[in-house]
Amino acid sequence: MTLLIQFLLAHLIADFFLQPDRWVKDKEEKKWRSPFLYLHTAVNFILILVITGNAGYWKQALWIAGLHFIIDLCKVQFQKTRTKRIWFFIDQGLHVLTITAVWAFSTHWIPDWHRLQNKNALIILTAVLTLINPASVIVKTIISKWPPDLTASRIDQQTLQDAGKWIGILERLMIFGFILLGKWEGIGFLLAAKSVFRFGDLKDARDMKLTEYVLIGTLLSFGVAMLLGALTVHFTGIDANALLN
Numbered sequence: 001m002t003l004l005i006q007f008l009l010a011h012l013i014a015d016f017f018l019q020p021d022r023w024v025k026d027k028e029e030k031k032w033r034s035p036f037l038y039l040h041t042a043v044n045f046i047l048i049l050v051i052t053g054n055a056g057y058w059k060q061a062l063w064i065a066g067l068h069f070i071i072d073l074c075k076v077q078f079q080k081t082r083t084k085r086i087w088f089f090i091d092q093g094l095h096v097l098t099i100t101a102v103w104a105f106s107t108h109w110i111p112d113w114h115r116l117q118n119k120n121a122l123i124i125l126t127a128v129l130t131l132i133n134p135a136s137v138i139v140k141t142i143i144s145k146w147p148p149d150l151t152a153s154r155i156d157q158q159t160l161q162d163a164g165k166w167i168g169i170l171e172r173l174m175i176f177g178f179i180l181l182g183k184w185e186g187i188g189f190l191l192a193a194k195s196v197f198r199f200g201d202l203k204d205a206r207d208m209k210l211t212e213y214v215l216i217g218t219l220l221s222f223g224v225a226m227l228l229g230a231l232t233v234h235f236t237g238i239d240a241n242a243l244l245n
Contacts, residue, residue, distance in 0.1 A: 003052065004103040007064060010047040011095055018043055027076045037076075041069040060106050067098040120236040124180075127228045131172040135228075136165055139220045146213055167194075168217075172225035179229030180238055187226070194218065 023036040031037075045065035049055055071094045079087035103109070171190060178186035232238070 003107065004100065006051045007048060007060070007099045007103055008096070010044065010051045011068075011099060014040065014044045014047050015095070018047075027072065031076050032073055037069070037072060040072065041065050044068050060102050063102050064099055067102075068095060071095060071098070120238070123232055123236050127176065127232045128173070130228060131176055131225055132169055135172055135221065135224045136168055138224065139168065139217055142220060143213060143217045146209070146216070168221050172221055175222060175225035176229045176232070179226065179233060187222070191222065
């Protein structure tokens, strides 16, 4: 596992610390003709050898750097202005995937699929998946009884698309994590922070119905996360102290 972390560390340093913006712009403009595409590949290769401190990993470094070159070339070749964000995640995902594959092959690592049969792992996975989407549907269905008149509020025109959905998902996962770690006070901090940013704007909008609508949704979202967190701790017997130490 140490070797995998070293490979990933080399990638992070090469991609986010040793690749200036002018390199990126030059690659996007000149594509395969950009000298920085090849220089960046060389940096990846050298960093792996430096961080591992073992020249014997030159084959792994060559594979990772070569695949990195191909992925970066595909990115600059096919991405458009409107698809840059999508290609960023595709690019980084493929880099991590190829690094992991090279590590697994070189260390003869085989995934232990029996871990998925572990009761605690199944409980946690089920809870997390529930918090991501089913919980959103449940909360949305409950509060649909009181739909606010968004046309009368300036808030509706100032929010990001699907922002409320993603805020709900993130806050539930954070609450779940706090409970598994035994840090219930973190939930209070999260609620206070959301109150400052979210409910302050609603107050300024002078829309009591919308404020109550968001408050009910927030409390329901928090309640679902707290319930699943408490049930997970109860049925798995997770020791928060053991996780932190």
